[in-house]
Amino acid sequence: MSGESSLGAYLSANPAGRLLPKSNPPGKRLNPMTDNQNSMPKRLWSAIPVALLVLASPILAQPPAAPSPSSQQSSGTQDPVGEKGGEKRGDRKGKSKLEIETGTVNDRLFEALPNYGTVENAKKLPPISTGQKFSLATAGVFDYATYPFIGFLAAIDQANNSPQSWGQGWGAYGQRYGASFADNCMATYMTSAIFPSLLREDPRYYQQGRGRSSSRAWYSFGRLFVARTDSGHPWFNYSEFLGNAAAAGISNLYHAPEDRTFARNMGTLGMLVMWDGVSNELREFWPDIRRKVFHKKLPEDE
Numbered sequence: 001m002s003g004e005s006s007l008g009a010y011l012s013a014n015p016a017g018r019l020l021p022k023s024n025p026p027g028k029r030l031n032p033m034t035d036n037q038n039s040m041p042k043r044l045w046s047a048i049p050v051a052l053l054v055l056a057s058p059i060l061a062q063p064p065a066a067p068s069p070s071s072q073q074s075s076g077t078q079d080p081v082g083e084k085g086g087e088k089r090g091d092r093k094g095k096s097k098l099e100i101e102t103g104t105v106n107d108r109l110f111e112a113l114p115n116y117g118t119v120e121n122a123k124k125l126p127p128i129s130t131g132q133k134f135s136l137a138t139a140g141v142f143d144y145a146t147y148p149f150i151g152f153l154a155a156i157d158q159a160n161n162s163p164q165s166w167g168q169g170w171g172a173y174g175q176r177y178g179a180s181f182a183d184n185c186m187a188t189y190m191t192s193a194i195f196p197s198l199l200r201e202d203p204r205y206y207q208q209g210r211g212r213s214s215s216r217a218w219y220s221f222g223r224l225f226v227a228r229t230d231s232g233h234p235w236f237n238y239s240e241f242l243g244n245a246a247a248a249g250i251s252n253l254y255h256a257p258e259d260r261t262f263a264r265n266m267g268t269l270g271m272l273v274m275w276d277g278v279s280n281e282l283r284e285f286w287p288d289i290r291r292k293v294f295h296k297k298l299p300e301d302e
Contacts (some may be wrong), residue, residue, distance in 0.1 A: 127230035163256035188244035
């Protein structure tokens with residue numbers, strides 16, 4: 001979905017994650033490219049998806065791990081979130097109240113980036129309330145990892161003097177930091193809370209988790225266009241496109257005058273959607289990367 005967290009706002013980032021850049025947004029979802037469409041950082045950040053694919057290449061070449069006997073036994077008796085006081089398969093120790101209430105797992109991407117709004121080892125969960133959608137978005141926007149990341153993105157714009165009308169100095173850096181933080185905030189709330197609440201969409205990202213790597217990659221890409229309603233039915237992901245379009249439009253209120261153009265807004269929208277796609281891929285394959293590249297146990301194995 002959106003989100004979250006998430007990188008959802010990091011790429012996306014972003015709850016709901018949406019771990020984080022949307023113009024510097026998430027979840028899902030912080031998009032470093034949207035404030036400076038024609039600068040050198042654009043080429044730098046454009047190389048990130050390629051780097052991620054290279055990193056994940058050892059995983060894509062291996063078949064998925066066979067489920068453990070314990071997981072096979074529990075697959076047929078999966079409980080909804082909190083139902084009958086039991087834990088669903090894939091739950092890990094030390095889950096926050098928000099994770100328990102929403103059935104999600106903030107399994108941080110690369111042990112740092114927020115990953116709110118991700119559902120592991122469950123195909124269907126009870127719907128979450130409007131308040132819980134906003135809680136997931138808020139967790140992603142104000143996650144501790146967000147602040148230094150936005151500071152880094154603002155420093156890139158400062159080094160490139162973008163936009164030029166803001167000039168240099170600590171005051172100008174503060175403007176760039178504020179604009180980047182606002183971009184992330186607006187995109188995350190729009191795609192993970194406001195529009196999902198209005199349209200009754202589920203902003204959580206449900207991992208496919210098993211199957212061929214190509215199938216899982218196609219599935220995660222498809223979540224840009226296919227969402228779930230609160231009742232569990234698939235339909236077009238209106239929140240992704242309407243939410244990001246609204247965020248790009250609102251950004252004209254605080255961006256520099258030279259950035260308030262139709263071309264910049266359309267470029268921002270495209271970057272937000274692209275980074276949400278990258279965020280979805282990371283959320284889908286992070287458990288594999290964690291196990292096979294970093295040689296660390298999955299949360300449910302700990």
